[in-house]
Amino acid sequence: MPRLAYLGPEGTFTEEALRLLDPAAERLPCATVSAALNAARKGDADGAVVPLENSIEGAITTTLDEFAWGEPLLINAELLLPVQFSLLARPGTELAHIKRVYTHPAAITQCRAYISRELPDAVVVSAPSTAAAAQEVSLPGSPYDAAIAARIAGEHYGLVELAVDIGDRSDTVTRFVKVSRPQPLPEATGSDRTTLVVFLADDHPGALLEMLTEFSVRGVNLTRIESRPTGDGIGRYFFHFDFEGHVADARVGEAIAGLHRICGEVRFLGSYPRADGVAPRIKRGTADAEFAEAGDWLTRVRAGLA
Numbered sequence: 001m002p003r004l005a006y007l008g009p010e011g012t013f014t015e016e017a018l019r020l021l022d023p024a025a026e027r028l029p030c031a032t033v034s035a036a037l038n039a040a041r042k043g044d045a046d047g048a049v050v051p052l053e054n055s056i057e058g059a060i061t062t063t064l065d066e067f068a069w070g071e072p073l074l075i076n077a078e079l080l081l082p083v084q085f086s087l088l089a090r091p092g093t094e095l096a097h098i099k100r101v102y103t104h105p106a107a108i109t110q111c112r113a114y115i116s117r118e119l120p121d122a123v124v125v126s127a128p129s130t131a132a133a134a135q136e137v138s139l140p141g142s143p144y145d146a147a148i149a150a151r152i153a154g155e156h157y158g159l160v161e162l163a164v165d166i167g168d169r170s171d172t173v174t175r176f177v178k179v180s181r182p183q184p185l186p187e188a189t190g191s192d193r194t195t196l197v198v199f200l201a202d203d204h205p206g207a208l209l210e211m212l213t214e215f216s217v218r219g220v221n222l223t224r225i226e227s228r229p230t231g232d233g234i235g236r237y238f239f240h241f242d243f244e245g246h247v248a249d250a251r252v253g254e255a256i257a258g259l260h261r262i263c264g265e266v267r268f269l270g271s272y273p274r275a276d277g278v279a280p281r282i283k284r285g286t287a288d289a290e291f292a293e294a295g296d297w298l299t300r301v302r303a304g305l306a
């Protein structure tokens with residue numbers, strides 16, 4: 001039974017994602033995304049489940065940066081989870097008396113309209129996770145009057161639900177990934193995604209275009225691109241890419257080998273089945289058989305046989 005670290009404590013959305021990804025896993029709650037990933041790196045856990053992006057606010061930057069800098073980890077599964085937020089408070093609290101709200105930053109950005117409409121004078125403070133916020137609010141001497149978290153977190157920590165489904169949109173989805181220390185990749189399924197981090201060799205006009213060209217000429221469709229600061233000064237960035245396909249696919253392998261040739265460093269972060277099951281549209285000339293046939297043709301040309 002694998003042991004999986006996750007952003008805890010009990011009752012986070014990440015825990016819900018973990019339970020869906022691996023119902024049999026033993027769960028190791030951690031205080032932060034970094035702590036969960038380090039537990040996987042050090043071997044305290046076999047892997048970790050962390051949030052990567054959501055459909056409103058985009059990337060969870062702590063996760064992106066951890067993947068780029070720490071000891072290498074490989075993503076081996078992803079999950080798309082619809083999330084619903086509740087306003088939770090100690091029994092007896094009235095909406096009118098809520099002055100301090102505690103929750104995870106991703107929940108703050110996804111409940112902006114509700115907060116400004118219903119709690120215009122409340123101070124909203126960032127918590128390590130939604131469940132950590134609910135746990136804190138449940139303490140009798142807590143400086144916070146309410147938490148925004150999953151309904152299940154309210155049940156777990158003995159809070160009452162003052163409002164349900166308070167997200168700005170009811171169709172918000174968060175994408176979670178399961179990672180582990182480097183190990184054999186999941187097999188290609190025909191509906192896969194690959195994730196990479198790329199550092200430039202040097203800054204020059206067209207550097208981004210050159211990277212994109214490696215994908216474009218091989219018919220590889222990007223599903224996410226993000227630039228993140230390297231920390232070496234203003235204007236210094238590295239890049240995160242998600243794209244369709246598995247590294248076992250010829251077009252994907254050739255594209256990332258191309259990036260390896262022209263970039264400073266390419267960190268491979270895994271090929272894994274897509275949660276939505278969408279299969280890529282293969283552009284003419286980019287199927288495995290066409291790459292193989294072109295390779296055979298080149299061999300004949302080089303042998304003076306063509």
Ligand SMILES: O=C(O)C(=O)Cc1ccccc1
Nearest residue numbers: 012013014104106107129130
């Ligand atoms: O804090 C949590 O419960 C998390 O798992 C992170 C998060 C927060 C808000 C939306 C999705 C995930």
